[in-house]
Amino acid sequence: MKLKTKLRLGIGFLFVILLSFGAISLYQINRISESTVLILKDNNHSLQYAKEMRLLIDGDSLQQATSISRFKDLLEKEKQNITEPGEKEVVLQLYKALELFLATGNNNQLAQIKSAIYQIEDLNMQAIVSKSQLSEKTVAHSTLYLGLAAFIFFIILFTFILSFPGFIANPLALLLDGIREIGKKNYKQRLHFKGTEEFAQLAIAFNDMARKLDSWESSNVAELKSEKLRIETIIEQMQDAVIGTDEDGKIIFLNRLASEVLNLEERSVTGKTVEELSSKSHLLKTIVTKTDDQLIEIVLNNKPNYFSLETNQIAIPQILDGEQTLSFAKRTAGKVFILKNVTNFKELDQAKTNFMATISHELKTPIASIKMSLKLLEDSRIGELNTEQHHMVNHIQDDANRLLKITAELLDLAQVETGNIQLNVIQSNALEILDYAINAVKLQTQQKEIKINVDIPKQLPMLWADQEKTAWVLINFLNNAIRYSGAHSKIDISVILSDQWLTFKVKDYGKGIAEQYKSDLFKRYFQVPTDGQHKSGSGLGLSISKDFIEAQQGKIWVESELGEGSCFSFSLPIVK
Numbered sequence: 001m002k003l004k005t006k007l008r009l010g011i012g013f014l015f016v017i018l019l020s021f022g023a024i025s026l027y028q029i030n031r032i033s034e035s036t037v038l039i040l041k042d043n044n045h046s047l048q049y050a051k052e053m054r055l056l057i058d059g060d061s062l063q064q065a066t067s068i069s070r071f072k073d074l075l076e077k078e079k080q081n082i083t084e085p086g087e088k089e090v091v092l093q094l095y096k097a098l099e100l101f102l103a104t105g106n107n108n109q110l111a112q113i114k115s116a117i118y119q120i121e122d123l124n125m126q127a128i129v130s131k132s133q134l135s136e137k138t139v140a141h142s143t144l145y146l147g148l149a150a151f152i153f154f155i156i157l158f159t160f161i162l163s164f165p166g167f168i169a170n171p172l173a174l175l176l177d178g179i180r181e182i183g184k185k186n187y188k189q190r191l192h193f194k195g196t197e198e199f200a201q202l203a204i205a206f207n208d209m210a211r212k213l214d215s216w217e218s219s220n221v222a223e224l225k226s227e228k229l230r231i232e233t234i235i236e237q238m239q240d241a242v243i244g245t246d247e248d249g250k251i252i253f254l255n256r257l258a259s260e261v262l263n264l265e266e267r268s269v270t271g272k273t274v275e276e277l278s279s280k281s282h283l284l285k286t287i288v289t290k291t292d293d294q295l296i297e298i299v300l301n302n303k304p305n306y307f308s309l310e311t312n313q314i315a316i317p318q319i320l321d322g323e324q325t326l327s328f329a330k331r332t333a334g335k336v337f338i339l340k341n342v343t344n345f346k347e348l349d350q351a352k353t354n355f356m357a358t359i360s361h362e363l364k365t366p367i368a369s370i371k372m373s374l375k376l377l378e379d380s381r382i383g384e385l386n387t388e389q390h391h392m393v394n395h396i397q398d399d400a401n402r403l404l405k406i407t408a409e410l411l412d413l414a415q416v417e418t419g420n421i422q423l424n425v426i427q428s429n430a431l432e433i434l435d436y437a438i439n440a441v442k443l444q445t446q447q448k449e450i451k452i453n454v455d456i457p458k459q460l461p462m463l464w465a466d467q468e469k470t471a472w473v474l475i476n477f478l479n480n481a482i483r484y485s486g487a488h489s490k491i492d493i494s495v496i497l498s499d500q501w502l503t504f505k506v507k508d509y510g511k512g513i514a515e516q517y518k519s520d521l522f523k524r525y526f527q528v529p530t531d532g533q534h535k536s537g538s539g540l541g542l543s544i545s546k547d548f549i550e551a552q553q554g555k556i557w558v559e560s561e562l563g564e565g566s567c568f569s570f571s572l573p574i575v576k
Contacts, residue, residue: 013160017153024149028142042083043124043131049078050121057114061107068102078120084127090119171199178206187214241307241339243287244314247332249273261298261307261339287337293523295342306346307339308523363407370400423551427575428467430460430495430502437474438493441482448487455494462575463502465552470572473545473556477506477568480541484510484566501555501571508567513560521558522546545570 053074056067075094082088094116101109174191181189187210191203235242241258245251250273254266262281269277278285283298287309290296295306314334374397377385385393438452445452481491485508492507513521513528520526524543549556549570560566 014157017157021149021153025146028146042081043128045081046078046083046087046124047121047128049074049081050117050124053078054114054117054121057110057117061110062101071098084123087120087123090116090123094120171202175199175202175206178210182210182213185217187211187217240341243284243337243339244334245274245288245337246334249275249288251277252334258339261300287339288335295346295524296339305341305343308342308526310338310340310520312336312338363403367400367404367407370396371404374400423466423469425464425466425552427462428465428470430463430504431456433465433467433471433474434493434495434504436471437478440471440475441478444479444482445491448482448485448489450482450485450487451490453490453492455492457495457497460495461497461502463572464575465554465572466548469548470552473548473570474504474506476541476545477504480568481506481508481510481566484508486510497574500573500576502574503569503571505567505569507565509565512562512564513558513566514562518558518560522556 053071056062056071056074060067062068062071075091075098079091079095082091094113097109097112097116100106101113178189178191189210191206235253235255238255239257241261242253242255243251243258243262244253250271251269254262254264254269259266262284264277264281264284274285274288287296290309290311293308295308298305298307312335313332314336316331316333374393377389377393434454434456438454444450478491478493485491489509491509492505494505494507496503496505517526517528521528522542522545526543546556549572552572554570554572556568556570558566558568
């Protein structure tokens with residue numbers, strides 16, 4: 001039976017119940033009304049006639065013709081309204097007594113007339129009492145019948161109200177439970193409805209949907225397992241130590257190199273929190289909680305190794321169901337810690353630093369000897385020099401001074417890399433710093449035919465800076481810009497005065513830097529991945545530049561977008 005038919009039958013049943021109860025109520029009310037009408041209609045008329053006849057006798061004892069005529073009319077009406085047993089005989093007696101009275105005028109007949117009238121009143125009064133008692137019984141019976149009918153109908157309706165909604169509500173409740181199970185990814189859920197054609201069809205459609213979802217889930221799980229195995233293989237073969245944790249701080253995976261570094265087996269630590277493993281590996285806790293950029297020194301095979309730590313948040317998309325709209329956001333699902341072994345860079349850096357320090361010290365002695373010899377040559381006591389010889393001595397003197405300056409710069413660079421920066425902050429000329437840097441890279445720009453555009457204010461204030469180290473930073477910016485610029489391109493240099501700062505900007509038009517690398521750009525040993533067309537440096541230049549500028553109470557930063565080039569800038573305080 002269809003759901004629509006069930007609803008119609010249910011409503012029709014309620015309508016029949018209401019009609020039945022209404023019919024019974026009308027019948028009982030009609031019975032009560034009829035019994036009451038009988039009392040008022042029949043006996044009341046007889047009493048009225050008897051009363052008027054008695055009043056006529058009491059008034060003039062039927063001496064007047066009008067009284068006699070009126071009495072006869074009333075008696076005739078009473079004759080037509082005989083309703084009670086014995087009332088007819090009394091009326092006949094009244095007729096005879098009236099005739100005798102009119103014929104003889106005997107008062108004894110008048111007494112018989114009154115007696116007959118009293119008998120008529122008494123018969124009707126008794127009838128009224130009897131019918132009143134009968135009416136009360138009728139009312140009592142009707143009330144009982146109505147109460148019984150109301151009780152029976154209440155039981156029927158109450159049973160109907162309890163049972164009938166279940167035909168619709170129970171299947172809907174089962175459907176709702178099934179949908180909730182599907183929402184929990186329980187695709188084994190099935191519905192079984194009997195009887196109702198619509199719900200049976202709904203169950204078939206629901207089961208078909210669940211079956212398809214189960215099939216899709218099974219195939220999807222297989223693909224996810226294959227993809228997971230592929231990712232695990234890639235992570236396992238990475239040359240860096242990789243550690244993964246979930247949002248609760250539990251270890252998800254360790255690759256082979258991470259297991260060797262931490263001296264932990266992946267199977268024994270997977271699913272455990274860092275706090276649980278801190279007693280076994282204090283190094284793991286250090287890695288997870290590390291916040292600075294300092295290298296981590298780890299002894300492997302009795303040899304110190306240096307690692308840089310890179311921390312990446314794992315963010316997964318999430319759909320938020322609002323009151324009116326759906327919104328999309330990302331939820332943190334854990335972290336990935338990558339330990340990059342930079343021991344080779346550290347050793348090369350140390351060797352370079354030692355080499356620069358050694359060669360700087362070694363060069364000082366011969367340069368000092370050369371300058372001493374030049375002074376002796378210029379001494380007239382040894383002998384006079386001709387003009388050509390004097391020019392040659394001056395050239396040698398300039399070259400010796402230049403070598404001595406380069407030696408000093410090498411020592412400064414060594415100091416930076418060892419952390420012992422020595423500054424000579426004085427009132428410096430920004431234009432001299434700019435000219436020195438441009439001249440230093442002139443050969444490189446000529447080789448690639450790169451045009452340098454300079455934009456500076458007409459008047460530049462003096463600034464507080466170490467002129468040589470600031471020029472070194474600007475040269476490093478220009479070298480990077482030249483390296484990542486194509487032939488026949490251009491580089492923009494601008495100097496901007498704002499408030500109490502003087503800002504130097506070097507803008508190139510290369511491929512730019514991705515957003516994900518900007519925060520690590522000024523870290524030691526960090527190198528932006530290249531496409532093979534541009535040779536990368538050692539990853540130290542920008543880090544040393546940052547040390548130089550910040551040591552002078554300045555600020556350094558970069559602005560870059562992929563495809564639009566990069567703009568490296570630094571600001572130094574001006575002299576008030």
